[in-house]
Amino acid sequence: MTILFYIAALIAIVASIMVVTRTNIIHALLYMVISLLATAVMFFLIGAPFIAAMEIIIYAGAIMVLFVFVVMMLNLGKQAVEQEKRWLSTEGWYFPSLLSLILLLEIGYLIVSGQTAPFNGRQIPPAEVGKELYSTYLIGVELAAILLMAGIIGAYHLARRKKYVVHRFLKTEGAEQ
Amino acid sequence: MIAISLNTGLIIASIMFFTGLIGVMIRKNIMFMLISIEIMLNAAGLAFVFAGAQHGQADGQIMFLFILTTAAAEVAVGLALIIQFYQNLKRSIPMLPII
């Protein structure tokens, strides 16, 4: 079981790294799906089956598919891959990576220096989660609902095909159509 | 029974988080940045679930659910914006970068 956990963790991390480094966005998305699935495995192993299911259904299933649809809509070709390659080869890599690495080390140090204990190992059944969700966190659920509603309306509104309007700041002479 | 301590889980979560962070910082394509943010959110959720598992309580999972909600809303709006950008500024370049 422990081995399985480590393997899943390794896959999740490697897949994440692959996501970040890909040039073809479809590849990146597929790696992202892998990463999410591996995470779901981890969830399952530490006793959160409900969340594992959610991870697969919503994250990997819905959100990532949304991405894929958008990419398809935008109809990207080889040009895009070329451009990504060009952009990735710059030296922009080093400083952010270094920064993040130091931060990671520091946080790791903080984590390691704290108290440690093995996992409880108790399975938390979905029912328990549901009860808790609809009692203690009822307001959170309501807020989440409102957020989603706002997201839906916002997304619809934003993505609607509109007449071409240039913002007045971006307008140049002769650009009116 | 699984013999992993909370620390290990948190370290895994932070590695993933920082991977996402590096992605946000180094990628110039907004789509990739959005995906990287998804990685970060996922890592944060992971840490919550680990912490909840440590105490054997449901709260961590509930937090993950909220994060999930946020991520979904964010992606919906973000992608809508991308589409709109793409339509409005018909650039020759294939993707709208934010440089």
Added chain:
Amino acid sequence: MTLTFLFAWLILGGLLAWLAGRWNKEAPRWISLGFMIVHLIVSVRLWISFLTNKGLTLAQGEWFLMEKSPWIPQWGIQYFLAVDGLSILLIVLTSFLGLLAVACSWKGIQERVGFFFFNLLWILAGISGVFMALDLFLFYFFWEIMLIPLYFLIGIWGHSNRIYATIKFFIFTQASGLFMLISILALYFIHGSQTGHYTFDYVELLGTQVSPKIAFWLMLGFFLGFGVKLPAVPVHTWLPDAHTEAPTAGSVVLAGLVLKAGAYGFIRFLMPLFPQAGKEFAMVAMILGIIGIIYAAMVAFAQNDLKRLVAYTSVSHMGFVLLGVFAWNQLALQGAVMIILSHGLSTGALFILVGDIYDRLHTRDMDKLGGLWSVTPRLGGFGMVFALASLGLPGLANFVGEFLVLLGVYQVSVPIAALATLGFIASTIYSLWMIQKTFFGKNVNEWKMPDATPREISIYAALVVALLWLGLFPNTVLRTSRQALKNLQQITSQYFQGSKEATTNPSVEELNKSRSNYGGLE
């Protein structure tokens, strides 16, 4: 209700002028003039009743008139107005100069007339309030009221570089005012924590026991607040800019009254509240005063913008006030009050004169002026009188003040008095230079302009009469302020005793004995 009237009347007048300005240009002028005349009558009547009634013998802690009612009782803030001789003098000066300020902007202001007079009257209202308020919170409130309309006055009706000047003026005075606010609040809390009675009441705060170290810092806060307004030398640089850019009425009010609020603050608040710290700081302040007198006079001499020159002379004169206040003896204080009044008149007069020249010629550059005497002898004559007043000619008002201040300072420190006397020479140099460059010499540019109009002549004549009156009969003023200053001194007496004995010639007893022998020469 007289005291409330004195500032509320102007508030009302300002609002009316603004409203009237919406449909007529002339109306605001007449309204303001009427309101200022009434204000002057009321304040002069107050003065006369002060002189004839018990005003001259007020004991310490008594006020000639007092209005007191709670305002925000939770925080111990009161509506507390009161006047003694000192305040009355300054209020009369306010109404007099206010009237002249209204009169001198009669023709010069043609745009947004209503709003102009609204601002002008509100400044005057704020200043009247400052001179009467004895609740520190209320005082600060008025202190700010007078600031903001002045900001608009300079910012809207000023000259070309007005925005820079306004911002500089505002930042200087506002920032320094905040230091004062900190000190006020600190005093409030210290007093409250000691007695359990939180109040901004000046009279109650007077006896607050503050540890010397803290008292020094609080004093410094007040010093900064008042010193910038005065202005004392290292923080004076806003003044020339503000003056140069301000419209004439703005300059008059600024030099004649706003600076006086700083001087008044020193006398009324700083020294009585922190006598010990004030005494410790006195030497530094007096040295600043000396530097101010001589330095500003030298800078004034180098200017070629007339208004800037006059502005620097203000700085120089206010150095004498600083000297007088920190010498803190009866002579010096009376002298300081005299300078406050006489400088208000003489410098205000110079600003009006410069304004009139500018209105005619649209230049204030002394290198371009010259020979104006032959064109406008009346303006020249008045200009001469005002310049002479400014250089401290005996018989005109400034001399009395400067002499008394120096006399008082001599008692405290001989070298400082001797150095300050150099100010006499420096002031002569710049005053004569100004007259020479403006009125004497050849009229190279062949300026042609009408001589003083009846309106201008009556303004100038009023000022000349006031200057002469203060110069020859200063006793009316000195009598008015005497008891008030004595009472203030009494508050601080435990820290300032002894200094007088030390410097007096030991043979005075002998002198008094022999004085009875007086009867001509042997």
Added chain:
Amino acid sequence: MYDLLWLVPTFPFLGFLILAIFGKKIGKKLSAVVGVGSIGLSALITILIGIQFLTNPPEGHAFVQTLWTWIAADDFKVNIAFHLDALSMVFAFVVTFVGFWIHLYSTEYMADDEGFSRFFAYMNLFVGAMLMLVMGDNLLLLYLGWEGVGLCSYLLIGFWYRDPANGYAARKAFIVTRVGDAAMAVGLFMLFYSFKSLNIQEILSVAPHVWSPGNKLAVASTLLLLGGAVGKSAQLPLQVWLPDAMAGPTPTSALIHAATMVTAGVYLIARMNGIYLLAPLSMTAVAIVGAATLLVAGFAGMAQTDIKRVLAYSTVSQIGYMFLALGVGAWSAGVFHFMIHAFFKALLFLAAGAIILAQHHEQNMFKMGGLAKALPVTFWTFLIGSASLAALPLITAGFYSKDAIIWYAWSGPNGSIYLWMAAVFGAMVTAFYTFRMVFVTFFGEQKMEISHYPTWRVHIPLIALAFFALFGGFIELPGTLGHLTLFSDFMKSALPVVEGGHHEVSLEIFSQVLTAVLALVSIFVAYYLYLKNMQIVTNFTSTKFGHGLQQFLLSGLGFDWLYERLFIRPYVWLSRTNKRDFIDFFYVFLPWLARQFHYLFKYTQTGKVRRYVVGIVFGVLVSITIVVIL
């Protein structure tokens, strides 16, 4: 009669007010009537009071009239009050009497000037202020008059304001005297704190009880007062303003810069005699200042070409004599010389004015010549004045007044042989330059035609003053010549009597004879050099040394040159370089600094989201690092 005392200064002030306000409207004729009339009335009252003073002196030989309390603060109290005693009587008499003649003269001299009424306004103001000066019963009122006359001097020197040079001379006069006044003000503070009063009589009567002779405060305060006197009376080292003051109209020079104002210093010292007597050091200083000045000014006078400048330097020199007299303790001799000097110097200036008027406003006397025939009255009166100035023995008033000083310079309480020598030498120099002027101006060929013949308004003042310049001296004769002491008897009530005479009569005769002979010899030398054989002078001045010497003397011994470099240029340079007010640079620097930070941080706002993220991460890094380290 004494109760009318307040009218004496009131008339001139009234005249000033009328002329200042209505001068333009009332025309020249009425202006003249007001201007001269006010002084005439004032003089009349003064003379009437003087007669009463002589016949029926007031109690204690002094009369005090208090008008109102001027300033009263704490223990400081001064009144507007007049004090009349013998000393102020003499001064008031000279001021109004000589002033009247000069005013009368001015009606012709200024007749064509556009500023006619302005001139009379200033002159009236001057007389009023001068009367305040000499009649004030306290030092502050004296100071008021003191500054007032300084102001009038300034206004009148710069009367023809169109010429910047006149303005310069006027400012110079005011500022230089103001330097002295500043010293005097400090002296007043010192006196006030020593005596708790500024009333002159109180100070004088109390001083001996408070100060022992040689007291430091006494010395300091008297020296400071001397500073004021030196400034006003154009003595070394503040004498530089007087020659330039000749830029004013000639009647001004006569009244202000010869007869009255410049002798204010003499008045001050004579007035404060009580405290000077307590400070021997100051007395010596006064004497030395006087002796040095009379020599320096005399030398400078020898080389001048401008007739008014000659007279100016001679004024400085003669006031030097008065200071010398005061310094050696011969109080009444000093005042006597003041009176006589006022007569003959006013006369000389007025006559010079008539000449200038007659010579197309030319002032260079070497361009004149041979005027004796053309202007007989002017010539004779000028000659009388010159004789008096040169102290021509026996017949002139100047001889008696100056001789007394020369003698006391030796024999007086503070006298010494050196001071005497200086005085004698000075007398010789005086005689020389005076007659040099007479010969050059009136004899020889006439070089210019006469442009203006003076009328009675010029002649009457000249003749009147000439009368006094000749016979005014006979009220005080030295012990060797009749011993008449009318004047010093009169002054006895106000000034201490000289306690001298420790020398023998033979020495006094020797001194007088020597002075007389030297004066005559100098006159002859002047005659020889400037009339008979001018070649010698031209030859001498064409040599390098001679030319240098001439220029040096012409410039008044280089004092102007020195002060220019020592005070004026540094002051002007300092203030001009600091025109922008260097303190302001600090306050300009603050916003500049803020703006620099703005520029610095501006680059962080690029609009690139990735950069912002890096920034956030960096901030997080820093804060976490702090947590880790702590």
